[in-house]
Amino acid sequence: MRLITHNMLKCHVKNCDNPDKQFPLRFKGAELEQVEAERNDEFLVRMIPRLDWRALLVTAKELGIELPENIPEDPENDDAFLQALHTAILETHVKEGTMVCNGCNHEYKITKGIPNMLLAEHEI
């Protein structure tokens, strides 16, 4: 699972609804792998407004990934920014670990790079 996808995962346990706590999901015991991917600047620039930047920064800090605090005014011409963004959201894969909800403490496992968002019956 790459960080671009983690950025769209919120805790969805029944009655867990504190927006500050249920997103982003906090990583526990995350094993990372960098997988090189071809960079497409047009794609990156288009994705920027779809990212929750605040959440991405929280997660990047958690995992020790370099990411600038602010999005530049003119990202399409900022090579350093685009490279950092590309590496963070498309090349950083979480292979194993858990994602924890800070609100209800529910844990979602990640196994072989696949996050498991399934819930038990009482959590639905």
Place this chain on the structure above:
Amino acid sequence: MKLKQLEGYLGEVAAFKNPKVQLEQYPTTAHLAARVLYTAESTFGDIDGKAVVDLGCGCGMLSIAAAMMGACSVVGIDVDSDALEIAQENIEEFEVEEVVELMQASLCHEAASAGSLELDNQLVTPMKGKFDTAILNPPFGTKPGNKGIDVLFLQAACSMATGAVYSLHKTSTRDYLVKKAESWGFECDVLAELKFDVPMMYKFHKKKAVDIEVDLLRLQPKRKQV
């Protein structure tokens, strides 16, 4: 990549080992997947350089086809661990790990009024508008307890994609789906009429093969009238 080339490569995608009846697991053929993704890109430009989501990805046939047609990022979502295991093997075989990732999730759950399904909005809403294009060969809702699942998958797809949605549905549901699409603010075109040749995969299948009439639909948000 040419259509025939794509179809040739996709012929190597492994299918379900033990398909589950309740989940309506039928493999999407290489022939069909190649045509859907080739058309989506060559006619509409909906795949190359795009963020794509594959709902009910199964063994990953459509996801891999999307990667081969130039998608920058593909997320395949399915509920079944066994299917996802095969999808992961396929991704590694085809060396598309840099583009395709998988997620295990259930898009639907039983509504409070038991006996009907509804979308898990808490899961789906945060994914709204995060993708350019959605591709799906959803369950048709023919199994007990799954009625309407085809509509829910289509609805989720329309929410997640900002651009086009490519989906396969029984021709018998066409009029209903066109109306539904309109109510969501989408225009819906039938790109092709197909016959799904469902071979005798399950013990309860009496005939050698059954032909189901299926539409390949393309939905896109309606242009706002000025």
